[in-house]
Each structure stands twice: as C-alpha cells, then as structure tokens.
Amino acid sequence: MPSTSLARFSLNSLHAFAAAARHLSFTRAADELCVTQAAVSQQIKALEAQLGKPLFLRTARGLQLSDEGTRLAPAVQQAFAQLDAALAQFESSAPRERLTVAVVGTYLHGHLLARLPDFEARHPHIELRLQTHNNKVDLATETLDAAIRFGDGAWRSVEALPLQAAPLSPLCAPSIAARLRAPADLRGQVLLRSYRAQDWPAWAQAAGCPALVARGPQFDSSVLMVQAAVQGAGVALAPPALFTRELASGALAQPFEATVDVGRYWLTRSLTRESGPAWAAFRDWLVGRPRSDAGPMSARDFNDPTADAR
Template sequence: MSLNGVSLNGLRAFEAAARHLNLSRAAEELCVTQAAVSHQVKALEAQLGRPLFRRHARGLLLTDEGEALAPVVAQAFERMGAALVALREGGPAEVLTVGVVGTFALGFLLERLADFRAGHPRIELRVQTHNNKVDLAAEGLDLAIRFGDGAWRSVEAEPLLAAPLAPLCDPAMAARLAVPEDLARVPLLRSYRAGDWPAWLALAGAPRVVARGPMFDASTLMVQAALRGEGVALAPPCMFTRELRAGRLVQPFAQTLDAGSYWLTRQLSREPTMAMRAFADWLRAECGAMAID
C-alpha cells in the first residue's frame, strides 16, 4: 500500500528507525530482519529523492530532512493507532507520551497518576524518564517535564513548580553538621550540574569549601546515596517530602539555592492535541495545589 507513491511500510520502518536511531532495535520492534528495515528505509529515501539518515559507526543520525519528517510520521501513525482503538472499543482514545525528569517522576508524578487516569480514562499515558537531556522529536515525545531556566531552543516552556535546592542527608550525617563550614569534612554528592554546590556554598557563607564526592547522572540516585549515609546531596526538598516527614532525610541548613524550576515543554511546531491539553491542565492544577500547600 502506498500514499502519494510512498510506501507505508517504508514510512513505518523509517518511523521506528528514527525513534531508536538503531536499525536492529527498529527491526526487533517491527518483528522483521534488520536487512528488511534497511531495505525499506533505502527504498523510501529513493522514492523521496532525499537522504533521511546519516550512517556512522555508532548508529544513525537524522538528516535535516529526516528531522523534519520524523515527528510528522510519528504523529500520523499515533493518530491512526488511536482511531483503530476507538473503532474496536467504541469510543475516542489517544496515546500521550510524556518524558519526565526522574526526580519529578518519583517525587511528584508517580503518586498522582491514579488521579489522572481516573479523570481521563480514554487517554493512554506513557511515561519515559530522562536525566534532563531530552529531544522531544527524536524520542517521539508529546510533552517533556524538565528542570532548568526554561531557555530551551525550539520548544514552548511553561513553568510548573519552583524547586530551590538545599543540602539533604541522613540523620547521622546531619548530626555532624553544625555550620556550613562543616561540609568540608563530609562527602558532597554531586550531579551533572557542576556549579550548584559552589553557588550554594557561596550563599551559605562557606565559599572555601570544595565539593568532593561521587558524581551521579541522576538526582534520584544521588539522594538514594544520601539516604544510605554516603554523603550530602544538593537537591530540591519539595521532591522528597515523604522522606523528610519520615525523618529518613534531614535538611541541615535552611539556606536554599534558586537554580531552576520544573517546566512543561513541547515542540513549537507541534499543535497540542486533546490529550496534551488535558494533561497540561491537570498538571497545572496539581502543581498549583502543591505550591499553595
């Protein structure tokens, strides 16, 4: 079957390959051989007269033409899938794929998902976690929640929740900390945001303290290490209220650092769907309620 002379099988192979940037994983998803996927993609490129991928030793990269085509094809197949589900089940349905930075997923979203599902039973929510480095188009995401200043290229960013950073540690570690200068005697657990500890220490009046300790690519892992007595993490207390209320985590100093907020983002080129608007409205209300509390 074709659409304007373009093979639908080729478009499906391209969509999977563009999402995974790997022919083997695309072939596994489509239950065909890698050679079949490669053949279909090459045939599609021939039909279009444009290269869609650049191939190199570590995998695939999308060309400018591939970058432009990938989200359009992904959305088209997603809508067709939703329409088929609706025909089978007798009502409208829509898949919504949301990328969420891990700290927000565990500290905020997870405990509220049941409420969203109850209010929106015809939206199939798919959650993918990331470490704040995310490409909505390449990863096939409708929306992404990330931490920072909101200045990301080619996306619309809506502020959700302020999340100032503060030192967090287990009670035994906290007992060793009377003033910020005492942090020089304990491991300071670090994230990929290298400037956070120096900025907090300067605000707290301890600029001579040097952050030394293990580095983590995810704040959730960093705080788990703090819970196990491995050191002091610099993280948003609002995402670890359960642990703080239970006394498993302690915030030894009141000083906080405004290093960013949580934002809801989408591609500027992407028109919001019903499901995207419903999720954004629900999330906005939930974050507003938390800020009031």
C-alpha cells in the same frame, strides 16, 4: 487472627483516605468529594481505628502521610482509578489516545507519581506513557509529545510552562546531619554530585560559607543521589520539596535552612509538532491554563521572576 478482607472497610473511608493522601489536605479532599472537612476527618479516624495505625502525621511542614499511610495510599488510589476507568468504558466507546511524556526522575518521584491515579480517573481515554530521562532530551527528534525537565525555560522552539520551583539544599542521613553545626562543616564531608557542577558553589555562596568542592560520586539522577545520601554515602544537594516523604519519615535530614534557586521544573513541548486533545488535557490537569489559548505561553505569562533574567 482478625480478617483483613476488604469487606471490613467502608468504601467511603477508603475514598476519603485516597483523596486526602493525594492532596495532603482534609479541606481539599472534602472539596473534591463534595462533603465537609469534618466528614473527611471522621472517615479517616474510622479507617485508622480499624487498622490500628495512624495514616497521617501533623508536622511543621503540614499534613504528611505516616509510614503506614505511605504504603497504603498508592494501592488505594490505584484501585479507585482502575474502578473509575472500568466504569467509564460503559459510558463511552471512544478509542484511547496515546500521550508519551518524558519526565525528569526527581519530579516523577516527588510530585507526579502519587498524582497519576487522579489523571487516569479524570481521563480514562488517554493512555499515558512515561519515560524517565536525566534532563537531556530533544523534543524535536524524539518520539515524544511532551517532556518535564529542569532548567530556566529558555529552550529554542519549545513551549515551556512553569510547574514548580525547586530550591536546593543539602540533604543527608540524620547521623551525618548531627555532626554539621555550620555550613562550613560540609568541607569535611563527602559531597555527592549531579551533572550540574555549579550547584554546590552556588549553594555555598547563598549560605555565606567558603567555596565547597564536591569530589564525591557523580549521579545523573537526583533520586539516586538522594537514595545514596539516605544510605549514608554522603551529602546530596537536592530540592527538599520533592523529598518530603523521606524527610517526614526521618530517613533524611535537612541540616541547614539555606537554599539556592538554580532553576525550576517545566512542562515542555516542541512547537514544531502539532499538539492534540491529549496534550491539552494533560497540560490543563498539571498546570492549568491561566489565559485563553491564543498562543504558546512562556515564563513571562506566569510572572516568573526568571523571565527578565534570560
């Protein structure tokens, strides 16, 4: 049996893979590593040849991780983040600053989790503490520095920075999707529910089909609801953009193109609490800062189309 020792593999190849997996782009990985796109491609091909497995798939949705790549990426990215953090200790003896952030589970699953090693590598002196929530969080009373939540951004005494739009669409197991020819066919299916009762009626209106009444199990987490859909328990209504891995692997199907926009994800903090350098670093890493720090930003600062509707 051939050895699987780390010594067999090039650190350059592993580094290229970690960056490409994080960005899902060879070009952006090349920019991060200050090399050419061709160099990144060659390193990935060499690593795939050694493993005997493809690590990426080219799909209509763009570059995606294969099943093998999905299993390997977190370990490789974490290893490089830990190495960077260990080396950073020799560069500075500054104490670590703690930042506690509550995150809605869907955004953590579909976007943030895979990017955490990059934040740790860039900010080794920030101790990031994450708590999941079901979109019900009170920044004024809880011991939180920030929260990522879903909604329209109109929270009282809160600075809300728009992160990602999240149009909803039905998602289900491929075996169920094969039976769905038109949106009206959903009337014969178990429709899984979140706590937002208006979502299914809103999607039905957007899809131009008769009103849909969801009487299936109710979940306080879209991640759990989609996992139930993967198991064949019914049809979930969730953002496809945050379940790309499940869709790319074939575990999940999106039977209809129609989507409905009922909100987006926001990075928020209470304006009644003083912010520190750790908050600024996390904010800049996650959303950037498109203007000077003259004051809190709102949806209007980002030309968000929902701003005028509130």
